[in-house]
Amino acid sequence: MESIGFLIDGFALAIQPVNVIYAAIGVIIGTAVGVLPGIGPALTVALLLPVTFKLDPGGSIIMFAGIYYGGMYGGSTTAILLNTPGESASVVTALEGNRMARSGRGGPALATAAIGSFVAALIATGGLAFLAPVLVKVAVKFGPWDYFGLMLIAFVTVSATFGSSPLRGLTSLAFGLWLGLMGLDQLSGQARLTFGVPELLDGVEVTTLAVGLFAIGEALLVASRHLYKPEKPIPVKGSIWMTREDWGRSWRPWLRGTLLGFPIGALPAGGAEIPTFLSYNIERKLSRKPEEFGSGAIEGVAGPEAANNASAAGTLVPLLTLGLPTSATAAVMLAGFQQYNIQPGPLLFTQHADLVWGLVASLFIANVMLLVLNLPLVGLWVRLLAIPLPWLYAGILVFASMGTIAANPSVVELLLLTGFGAVGFLMRRYDYPVAPAVVGLILGPLADSALRRSLQMSLGDPLILVHHPSSAIMIAIAAIALIAPFIFKGLSRFRQDED
Amino acid sequence: MQLKTIQTANRPAAVVAVVLFAIAAVTWWDASHMTARATYGMSASAASYLVAVFFVALGLAHLVNAFKPADIEAEAADWGAIGWIGVALAGLIGAIWLGGGFVLGSTLLFAFTTRAFGRRALLVDLCFGAVLAVLVFFLFNKLLTLALPMGPLERLF
């Protein structure tokens, strides 16, 4: 195969000592900045982009690959240990990961995240190298109706994150949907729920909601309990490494997460969040110990974290082949390419083959480096929990608010962050799950515009949603997933009656 | 409070129900005032109406729950601590609003948050916070050329 030859050339470029050093520096600073609470990969990459400008294009892109994967990886560390995901794709990781960390199993949680990310990124980078041209042809065929079908599936699976009460879960979801309405409607330019505040016209940033609900809400909750039942996080209980059982329970979720994450990440409007929800739901269904979900199931970390990283590699498919950035991180990377007058697109693979394959090769190298760097660091990260609580949470608040200020230095944004923090606290206090709100904010606007684009293209005929076989199948899957549990419940009750 | 006079077994659920109805009303009102109409397909207001209806349904369900015994018990909370974090965040927002800059705001945020967690060494924590904020400022503003809000302190550097 031609690609293999190119890939070998790429490795020859990436393996040069100076380039390996660039990759190592990229991985280290990417992890270091990404690990700060409230600062996700997009901001990490945006912050560190100027650092790479001083290098030649090859070196810069290689360092960039390191920063990208490093930032992705660093984001999950704080999600697991401190329940403060810096971006929406780590929200699901925080669900089970933080439960594990609280019961002293932070080490295995971090390890399964690290190894899962490694496995996923390895496979997905391979997919990027060999499947990109094929995938992209399928991806552009994905019409608005297909996106609508995908959103329906995602909506149905959200129920996995609802916790003890469906009513409270739905209420949380509705809150997210409501926030999703805010701002200018993309299709018609109509302002919704902006109350004349111009800062609201761009809508609510998902990061602001995630950081507010999780980081600030969490800090408020811990503070409110401090006096009555002081909660001392347990840094380590038992081994900080994964046991044989942990391995046995992790490897399948890693692979399944990868299979979900890569193709959805490659869709022009797929994103990293949807595969993490889907993966969480699937792992919960397939787990041999579903009762552990909600109190720290390792599958719930392994699957979504693999999905998250695989989708990060998937994002590079439309970016490199179409010049189409599908996530905030990818948009910053595009700016990075353009800095060198390199326009990603159909001609990139022919005009700048050396660069592309150098990038792919350095993604492999960065990935290996991350594993080498981070597995030994697991012990160190876990020690973060040994910082006295007042300083730990004060630090979290400083970094979380800084992330918001850095993205948009406006008082309105800070007020929103504080407001979401207060809501997050109340939701936790009265046992409302917070993750569905984030999900609602992400999916709501996507579903809304996908449906309306479909109807606009069909001049108002709703049958367009079932005319296309692909969307018809997805809508059917969503319907079955919604109804099946009730039928099964009914059947088992029926059988019980017979007994 | 009027709610107390009615026999409610689960007061939080009743409060949530009222909030949900209020949001539904606001959303409906907002949707009914939209002017842009889609030439083909659905207008932007459709989603708003849908969400408003969803909220009404959830509000009704909460209202039903309000008359049932609560299935969860809200634990005792240290409202003083919450207040201190509120002061901390207000310190940050105030500093940014009034042009006090990032370092001042973050220092206040840090110091008052530690107070919320029961530390009384305000002066020490102010120093700690200031050191952290200055370090962050150097790292992000100087090294990574990120525009953080500037105040009198930042202009010294």
Next chain:
Amino acid sequence: MRKFFGRGLAAVAVAGLLAASTGPVAAKDLELTITAPAGAGGGWDSAARSLQEVMMATGEAKSVQVVNVPGAGGTVGLAQFIGSAKGNPDQLFVAGITLVGASISNKSPVDLTQITPIARLTGDPLVIVVPKDSPIQTIDDLLKTIKEDVAKTIWVGGSAGGADHILAALVTKAAGADPSKINYVAYSGGGESLAAMLGGQATAGVSGYGEWEGQIKSGDLRALAISYPEPIEGIEAQPLKAQGLDIELVNWRGVFAAPELNGEDLEALKTAVANTLKSPQWQEVLKTRGWTDYYAPSDEFKTFIGSETERVRGILTSIGLAN
């Protein structure tokens, strides 16, 4: 001393990669702040940062800082600029045609006529394309298709009320159809609408030429026309004007100064910007970024802003986005 400490820290932290870049000795003492009313990475942000780079490199300014104030198509940044910079000689603002449209369709109380035009910088052509398998071969074919059934002619492009939408409306009008009946499907940017074009879900698409250049050159999209008034070297597609349609629309960007700025301070800014734009470094930036030069000095730019605002308002009214 403190400055030195900062630099020292920088050097240590990334092993000297970030060796401080002090420009040539400053010929002028201007210490400027450029507001880009958009997030990092977009067109206005890169224009502001390129200006920053060249002004410092040529020594036209001693220091330049770029501040991003994103929000509502730039109107948030504009409102803030008007409120805080009044009469301030150290403040610049970068904006373009999208902000003209956003001010009108958001019913914003602020618009570009309230600040002081310094110079028009660049003007990028928009391009009208069809999928490669489309039976539409020329712009006349497209006009005929529109005339036959305006509803079934599905356009894709950037956000509602933006330059892409305006151009689609102008073409619809020129075809003799009612522009308020246009079936324009808005996407968040050139990327997503590109996927819709390649997937064959639309009849025609509009975008900045640069964004779709790769697909046009590779033959995945057929370019029918560009919206620039004259032919551009290196672009095969001909202007609408040359093809018999009296339509021109340029995605221009310009630089502005604070409101109520007069006298010496204003002259100093005008000179510094004019010198910057005449420098070989700026020409180099235009080339590497693929921007088309569309320079106009302050006075000409001022008249242009006035006429452009009226024209955009007229089109937005005809498609029902303004009244």
